[in-house]
Amino acid sequence: xxxxxxxxxxxxxxxxxxxxxxxxxxxxxxxxxxxIMRRRSNEVTAEAALRSARGSAALSGADWALEEVRRxxxxxxxxxxxxxxxALRLSAxxxxxLSVWRQSPLRVLARLHLVAAGGDAPDExxxxxxxxxxxxxxPLIELPLPDAEEVAGRLDGLARLLLSxxxxxxxxxxxxxxxxxxxxxxxxSCNGLVARTAERIVLIGSGLDPKSISPSEVGHAELGRxxxxxxxxxxxxxxxxxxxxxxxxxxxxxxxxxxxxxxxCEALQRGAA
Numbered sequence: 474x475x476x477x478x479x480x481x482x483x484x485x486x487x488x489x490x491x492x493x494x495x496x497x498x499x500x501x502x503x504x505x506x507x508x509i510m511r512r513r514s515n516e517v518t519a520e521a522a523l524r525s526a527r528g529s530a531a532l533s534g535a536d537w538a539l540e541e542v543r544r545x546x547x548x549x550x551x552x553x554x555x556x557x558x559x560a561l562r563l564s565a566x567x568x569x570x571l572s573v574w575r576q577s578p579l580r581v582l583a584r585l586h587l588v589a590a591g592g593d594a595p596d597e598x599x600x601x602x603x604x605x606x607x608x609x610x611x612p613l614i615e616l617p618l619p620d621a622e623e624v625a626g627r628l629d630g631l632a633r634l635l636l637s638x639x640x641x642x643x644x645x646x647x648x649x650x651x652x653x654x655x656x657x658x659x660x661x662s663c664n665g666l667v668a669r670t671a672e673r674i675v676l677i678g679s680g681l682d683p684k685s686i687s688p689s690e691v692g693h694a695e696l697g698r699x700x701x702x703x704x705x706x707x708x709x710x711x712x713x714x715x716x717x718x719x720x721x722x723x724x725x726x727x728x729x730x731x732x733x734x735x736x737x738c739e740a741l742q743r744g745a746a
Contacts, residue, residue, distance in 0.1 A: 481634065481641035481649060487717040493724035494642040500731040501687045509738040510686075517686050520737045522567075525688030525730070526560035529669045532694055532701060533560070534612040559589040559663060563670040568685060571678040578632045578671075582654070585670055589663035602628060602659040610662050613698055614655060616709055624659045643679030647672045647689075648723035652708035669693065676727065686734045692726030 484490065504510065510517060527542045535553035548558025566588050574581045587600040603609060605621040619627070631653050639646060654668035669690050676682045676689065693701055704722035707715035 479639050479641070481639040481645055484649065484716055484720065485641045485645045487713050487720070489717050490645065490720050493721045494644050497644050497724045497727045497731075498681070500728040501682055504686050504731050504734050504738065505684075507735065507738040507742075509741045510684075513741055514684055514686070516741060517734055517737055518684050521686045521688045521691075521730070521734050522564040523561075524733055525673065525685075525690040526557070526564040528688065528690035528692075528694035529563070529666055530557045530560040532613065532669070532690070532698060533663075533665045535560075536694075555591070556666075559591055559666055562588045562591065563666055567670050567674050568677060570674060574674055574678055578635050578650075579628060581674065582628075582659070582667060582671065585667045586660045586663060589666050590660075598661045603661050607661055609658050609660075609664070611658050611664050613702060614658065614665065614705065615702075616656065616706065619657055624657050627653065627657055628659055643676055643681040644724050644727065645720055646679065647675035648708075648720045650675055651723060652705060652719050655705055656709050672723070682727075687727050687731040688733070689723065689726040689730050691733045692729030693723075695729050696722070696726060 485494070504517075523543060524539060527537060527539050530537065530542075530553075533556050535556035537553070537557055542557055542561070545554070545557070548554045548561070563585060566585065570581045570584060573584075583600040590599045598607065602624050603621055607621070609618060631650070635646070635650070651668050651672035654671055655665060658664040660667065672689055673685065676687070677685050700722070704719050707722075708719035709715075
């Protein structure tokens with residue numbers, strides 16, 4: 474990453490990124506402009522939260538139908554059920570952590586892992602970055618795993634970057650947070666779930682999507698696991714082209730999330746949902 478005073482702004486100037494940022498803004502604005510949002514925005518937000526959890530769980534190996542996620546009340550069974558339960562808890566938690574995120578992103582990440590793990594991980598490993606020699610269980614992501622020392626240094630660098638402020642668009646910041654956490658896999662479990670929730674926290678807290686009605690997790694799942702892994706490999710490459718490709722992928726995911734919520738608005742307007 475660039476060593477300039479505002480490296481995120483430098484990423485925003487990469488070829489194609491401005492187009493992605495503009496397209497995302499227009500997609501989100503279309504949803505906020507729908508007449509349903511004037512009187513039933515809470516219903517749209519709640520539906521987006523459910524669908525974001527379903528999408529994030531699917532990317533972590535629990536690809537359940539939306540109606541199954543909606544119907545179930547017990548998520549303490551097998552591994553897939555626990556993954557869906559973790560995604561639902563994180564989706565509910567995301568909007569509650571905005572003020573803390575602005576002061577201490579690392580505290581929020583610790584909290585997110587605590588919520589996601591839900592008692593499934595040994596107590597001493599929950600809510601803290603992994604130590605040397607500790608294993609990581611992360612479905613789908615098979616990239617080389619940075620060692621614990623590198624993880625600690627890069628997490629600290631990410632936090633300082635976020636706290637120092639940036640002129641970069643929210644999409645760029647959210648994509649970097651998501652990509653860095655997924656590349657590092659700082660916790661022993663649930664890293665994908667945490668990374669995708671952190672991305673959404675940035676999008677909400679930046680003011681781009683304050684009501685959280687454009688769930689990027691929906692889009693990431695729709696684009697597919699293979700495309701998700703390929704895009705992450707672009708991020709990990711660290712090249713300008715790779716970074717721009719990852720940001721564009723994240724932008725497309727947000728657009729697809731907005732499209733999903735537009736469909737929800739239309740259904741509510743017709744009285745079908």
